[in-house]
Amino acid sequence: AQSVTQLDSHVSVSEGTPVLLRCNYSSSYSPSLFWYVQHPNKGLQLLLKYTSAATLVKGINGFEAEFKKSETSFHLTKPSAHMSDAAEYFCVVSITGTASKLTFGTGTRLQVTL
Amino acid sequence: DVKVTQSSRYLVKRTGEKVFLECVQDMDHENMFWYRQDPGLGLRLIYFSYDVKMKEKGDIPEGYSVSREKKERFSLILESASTNQTSMYLCASSLLLEGTGANVLTFGAGSRLTVL
Numbered sequence: 325a326q327s328v329t330q331l332d333s334h335v336s337v338s339e340g341t342p343v344l345l346r347c348n349y350s351s352s353y354s355p356s357l358f359w360y361v362q363h364p365n366k367g368l369q370l371l372l373k374y375t376s377a378a379t380l381v382k383g384i385n386g387f388e389a390e391f392k393k394s395e396t397s398f399h400l401t402k403p404s405a406h407m408s409d410a411a412e413y414f415c416v417v418s419i420t421g422t423a424s425k426l427t428f429g430t431g432t433r434l435q436v437t438l
Numbered sequence: 439d440v441k442v443t444q445s446s447r448y449l450v451k452r453t454g455e456k457v458f459l460e461c462v463q464d465m466d467h468e469n470m471f472w473y474r475q476d477p478g479l480g481l482r483l484i485y486f487s488y489d490v491k492m493k494e495k496g497d498i499p500e501g502y503s504v505s506r507e508k509k510e511r512f513s514l515i516l517e518s519a520s521t522n523q524t525s526m527y528l529c530a531s532s533l534l535l536e537g538t539g540a541n542v543l544t545f546g547a548g549s550r551l552t553v554l
Contacts (some may be wrong), residue, residue, distance in 0.1 A: 333478070356540035356541075358542070359542075360545075365547075366440070366546045366548070367528060367530075367545035367546050367548050367549055368481075368528070368530075368543070368545040369545070370542060370543070370544075373542060375540045391472075402539065414480065414481070418540055418541055426483070426541060426543070428480040428481040428482075429480055430478055430479060430480040431480055
């Protein structure tokens, strides 16, 4: 069985300050992990992915995430928030090679204020 | 640029109506998915298909059916719409990352369905 927990449903930061969106996972197998972003009234877009290569993964728009097996975490970070980062972010765990076994977190809404 | 296109962005239907949601992808992907997105619940898998005419139930298939007659097209059908099916519906197709077997999803923009 696999599961993913996004620890915050809502995060608010000021523009120019760091962003931290937290994700913990549970998986019986070596997981693949993803972060997707959803801007208002849009579909989800892949931000970054971890697939058992480097534990620090860089994605688009300056985001990165670190896979920590000992902590079963895959937190998403960005050094400096921009207004355009305001969106909903989803952490996803996948069992490799199984098309249907993608488990989504419940999402974290990021608000960026001036 | 790769694309998943959902034919209707917004629909309003009445209870008991039959509803068709259409999804087309131009990436030659084998796998296609229908998800339902509700606030606080994340995305839940309704059905998926790994080949033409093949389908598998996801986590919440009740009240829904699907059709995949061509590789690029995956339709979601609500035989008799109910108010509890008011939701955002997202279609996706997937590519298996070479050497990893991990699925990467490409999503459509979504279809927001309201059932009155």
